[in-house]
Amino acid sequence: MRPGRSEEKRTEGQTAAPEEKKAGCPYKKKCGGCVYSGMEYPEQLKRKEQAVKKLLSGKGIVHPITGAEQPLYYRNKVTASFGFRNGKLIAGVYEKNSHRVVNIDHCLIQDERADRIIHVIRDLCVSFKIKAFDEDSGFGLLRHVMVRTARKTGQVMVILVTASPMFPGSRNFVKALREKCPEITTVIQNINSLRTSMVLGNREKVLFGKGYIEDELCGLRFRISSGSFYQVNPEQTEKLYEKAIELAGLTGKELVLDAYCGVGTIGMIASRDAREVIGVELNADAVKDAEANAKTNGIGNIGFYANDAGAFLEDLSEEGVKPDVVLMDPPRTGSTPEFIKSVCGAKPKRVVYVSCNPETLARDVDVFRRYNYRMEEAWPFDNFPLTEHVETVALLKPVNG
Numbered sequence: 001m002r003p004g005r006s007e008e009k010r011t012e013g014q015t016a017a018p019e020e021k022k023a024g025c026p027y028k029k030k031c032g033g034c035v036y037s038g039m040e041y042p043e044q045l046k047r048k049e050q051a052v053k054k055l056l057s058g059k060g061i062v063h064p065i066t067g068a069e070q071p072l073y074y075r076n077k078v079t080a081s082f083g084f085r086n087g088k089l090i091a092g093v094y095e096k097n098s099h100r101v102v103n104i105d106h107c108l109i110q111d112e113r114a115d116r117i118i119h120v121i122r123d124l125c126v127s128f129k130i131k132a133f134d135e136d137s138g139f140g141l142l143r144h145v146m147v148r149t150a151r152k153t154g155q156v157m158v159i160l161v162t163a164s165p166m167f168p169g170s171r172n173f174v175k176a177l178r179e180k181c182p183e184i185t186t187v188i189q190n191i192n193s194l195r196t197s198m199v200l201g202n203r204e205k206v207l208f209g210k211g212y213i214e215d216e217l218c219g220l221r222f223r224i225s226s227g228s229f230y231q232v233n234p235e236q237t238e239k240l241y242e243k244a245i246e247l248a249g250l251t252g253k254e255l256v257l258d259a260y261c262g263v264g265t266i267g268m269i270a271s272r273d274a275r276e277v278i279g280v281e282l283n284a285d286a287v288k289d290a291e292a293n294a295k296t297n298g299i300g301n302i303g304f305y306a307n308d309a310g311a312f313l314e315d316l317s318e319e320g321v322k323p324d325v326v327l328m329d330p331p332r333t334g335s336t337p338e339f340i341k342s343v344c345g346a347k348p349k350r351v352v353y354v355s356c357n358p359e360t361l362a363r364d365v366d367v368f369r370r371y372n373y374r375m376e377e378a379w380p381f382d383n384f385p386l387t388e389h390v391e392t393v394a395l396l397k398p399v400n401g
C-alpha cells in the first residue's frame, strides 16, 4: 500500500510518520532492490552499521552510522526498462537476475516526479504507437527511460534510450510530454543498439533544452550530463562530503588529488581549503562537466584530466608530482593495487577514501597496509535507505607519519 507523506520535522535517522516506518514494497521479491523494505528504519541502520563494523573494526575505529532524514523517495536517478506483457506496454525494472520487465506503478525510493513522468511516457507510447524494444526479436524502439532530477534547482532531465537513431514523430512526442510534465527542463534521445546490459549507448541527440541539468551541493553548482556519475541521494551526500573534507585536514597549503572525481564535486569543495587540486576521471563527458563546473563556480585552483586513475598517478609520480592529500572515491569494484602503490609512493600525509562498497574498501585498506598506511577511522552513511547498500568514508595515514 502506498504510504502517506508526513510534513512533520524528522530527527536524524528516524521517520516520523508511523505508516512510513515499516514501508513495505509489493515488488520487493521480484525487483530485489529494497531488501530492507518492511523493516523499521532504526533496525536498517543498525544492520548496516554492524555490517561495516564486521568488515572494518579490526582495522581502525568505526563510528556510528549517520541515518537519513528522508528514508523514502530519495533517489534522484531512476531508470525504467520497457517491455510488453499480455499485449500491454509495461515499464519498470528487470526481475532479479533476468531480463523480464516487472511493471512498477509506485516505487518507495525513487523521486516521485520521476515515477509520474515514466507513467506519462508509458501512456504516450501507446497513443504514439511506439513499441518497446524486444531483445529477442530485435523489433521495437524504446529500451529504457532514465529520469534525473536536481533537488535544489528543480531541473529534470529525461533520457529516452532507443534501439535505433530513427525516432519518427519525436518532435510531437516531446511536445506532448512537456505539456503533461512541464517540470521537464531537458529531453535527450540516447541511442543504444548493442546487445548489452548497459543502459546508455554512446550516441545522443538533445531533443529539448540544454542537454544537462544543474544541481547544488555544499554551496556549489554542478552541471550533470546524461552519462556522468552523480550521487543519488544529495541530502546524505552533503553530510558525507563534509565529513570527507573534515578528515582531509586541509590548511590551504596542500596539493590535493581527487581521484575518480566524476563531475568534480569533492575536489571543488576541497579547493576552498587547498592550494591546488588535480582531478582525474575515466569518463570524458564527466570531465567536460567538471571543467564547466570549475568555471561556473569561479574556481581557479583546480584542473581535470580524463584518464585511468592508476595510469595517471604513475605518470604524476614519474614527473615527481606528489600530492599532500589524496581523496579517492572509486566505483563499487574498488581501486587497484597499482593505484594504491602509486598513492603510497607519493607519501601523502592523509588519504580519504569514500566508498560505496565496504567489502572492496576493506580489501583496499589491506593493500594500503602493505605500504604502511593504516585506516584510523571510518564513518558509515546511509545514502541508500531500504536497500542493503551503505557509503563509508575512511581516513588512512602513514603508520609512522
Ligand code: SAH
Pocket (backbone or CB within 6 Å): 228, 229, 230, 231, 259, 260, 261, 262, 263, 264, 265, 266, 280, 281, 282, 283, 286, 307, 308, 309, 310, 329, 330, 331
Ligand atoms: N567522486 C565523484 C564520483 C564517484 S563515482 C562523486 O562523488 O560524484 C566513481 C567514478 O569513478 C565514476 O565517475 C567513474 O566514471 C569513475 N571511474 C571508474 N573507473 C575509473 C578509473 N579506472 N579511473 C578513473 N576514474 C574511474
